[in-house]
Amino acid sequence: MSSTEIPGSKFVITTPIYYVNDVPHVGHAYATLNADAVARWHRLLGDDVFFLTGTDEHGLKIQRAAEDGGLEPLEHATRTSERFASTWKMLNISNDDFIRTTEPRHHQAVQALLQKAYDNGYIYADTYEGDYCVPCEAYYVEDDLVDGNCPIHKRPVEHMVEDNYFFKLSAFTDQLTAWLEGSDAEGGDTDGSGSGRNSIRPTGYRNEALGIVRQGLDDVSITRTSISWGVPVPWDTDHVFYVWYDALINYATALGFGADEERFDEWWPAVHHILGKDILRFHGVYWPAMLMAAGIEPLPELHVHGFLLLGGEKMSKTGGLTAITPEELVGDFGVDGFRYAMLRNHSFGPDSDFSYEGIVEAFNTDLANTYGNLVSRVATVVGKKCGGVGPAPAADASLSAAAATAYAEAATAWDSVQPSAALDATWRLLRETNEYLAEMEPWKMDPGPEVDAVMGNALEVIRIASIMASPAIPEAVEVAWKRIGLDGLVSEQRLPAAAGWGGYPGGLDVAIGDPMFPRFKPSA
RNA sequence: GGCGACGUAGCUCAGUUGGUGAGAGCGCUCGACUCAUAAUCGAGAGGUCGACAGUUCAAAUCUGUCCGUCGCUACCA
Secondary structure (H helix, E strand, C coil), X not given: CCCCCCCCCEEEEECCCEECCCCCCHHHHHHHHHHHHHHHHHHHCCCEEEEEEEEECCCHHHHHHHHHCCCCHHHHHHHHHHHHHHHHHHCCCCCCEEEECCCHHHHHHHHHHHHHXXXXXXXXXXXXXXXXXXXXXXXXXXXXXXXXXXXXXXXXXEEEEEEEEEECHHHHHHHHHHHHHCCCCCCCCCCCCCCCCCCEECHHHHHHHHHHHHCCCCCEXXXXXXXXXXXXXXXXXXXXXXXXXXXXXXXXXXXXXXXXXXXXXXXXXXXXXXXXXXXXXXXXXXXXXXXXXXXXCCCCEEEEECCEEECCEXXXXXXXXXXXXXXXXXXXXXXXXXXXXXXXHCCCCCCEECCHHHHHHHHHHHHHHHHHHHHHHXXXXXXXXXXXXXXXXXXXXXXXXXXXXXXHHXXXXXXXXXXXXXXXXXXXXXXXXXXXXXXXXXXXXCCCHHHHHHXXXXXXXXXXXXXXXXXXXHHHHHHHHHHCCCCCCHHHCCCCHHHCCCCCCCCEECCCCCCCCCCCCCCC
């Protein structure tokens, strides 16, 4: 997002809607956690946030999977959809809505949006004939086939002839190029004056989308007659929309498209999509073109992340993606431990290595040793030297400058959807505080103003850093908040004011509690 | 095949528009401290920034070639 966001403004963030063909795994969790953390940060800024996630439930794959299991498609979809919903609940995901593409509101919105595109002349009827792979739900040309089989599934394709409706994607080449080139990157909206919304970030992915457009866009088939498990085409009910073109529209559905235009118009300009690089083509090319065809502006901002790798390979290829579940990791590290490790260990954008050891390291180093231990040692010293009452920070503390720097860096990072960088800045502040304590050695001082100033400063950092860390570890920071005697909730704090030095009032009871994050020792 | 990404200390990674002696965390060695969750703090060892060539007063940072790894190529984050 650009720096044009002003406090109190609308902010919409979405995850992809997950296909119910697959059960929730760490890859889904990764995308959803990033969106959640960004949503939480914007709530702290006082923005009016709408955070959307959900499930994608149509298509032949689902229809057949349901049949195989002896279920109705909706029943099958509901079961998996509920697993996603419960996984997000377990991970403390703060979504404001959970959309299912099988809901009436979505069917309505899909029909309304594509009817507009149809009315605008961007959808036409034609016949499609070709070799179709059912699991892929895609046609293949002969060159793509391997020994007559689908190159992905290694199984025979089925020859099919279909009357399809086509979307005139080719008509949007210039507009898409303009959108992609006109955004951000070098020399875009650098002054924050307003007009500049970015198209796709990080910019490498923007270039990739540009490359797709430059390679030439063919019109795409967007309907099927061979199946019934989908959204009916309003002007020709023998057809249903192909699952992707129905799925993308969920983002519009949830904001009231076709049902509550006032609400839609109010929220739509603030949309930010989180997505993985594998679906860049759909979000960075097809979706914007569909919006153009329906006359919807402006286009959303896209934030594209890479893959979690296992031993250098995509987790879904190694089988590692489903071998280790979010439930297991939460069992070992707690909700916040898992959340923190996922956000801290993987910079948003590039592919990055996922490992259990990496989670252990993030948990022990950052949560147990740096943050948790700081809270413990400060509480103990306040107990011994300040009678258990937390003093106010000193006005001229050296730490105040460090806190201001850390906040500025973290704010910038959160604003550009870089949770790992934001947490890095936050933890640097905590480490500086540990250094500060080692230097001041308050435990050697006699009770008095000097000790009070040192401990007040340390408490103040705990207060500020807890707010800054809250998008990642929302439960733990509330514990720390209460322990240092503060009222209310971290989530009720409003930035940037709450990050200002001097917010810890002093005179509060500081409690010595159990370690917040007991060091994790891998069981033998 | 086409398009793209990546290759920086043992490990995982940062390194805006090319410019002070190349960084962080972890791990390792040594030391300090003992308020704290065997934690914390300090010092140190360790890299010809994949290779080669080029542009430049100056390149990890730009260009080209090559090597290696990986991804996408109509639908698994």
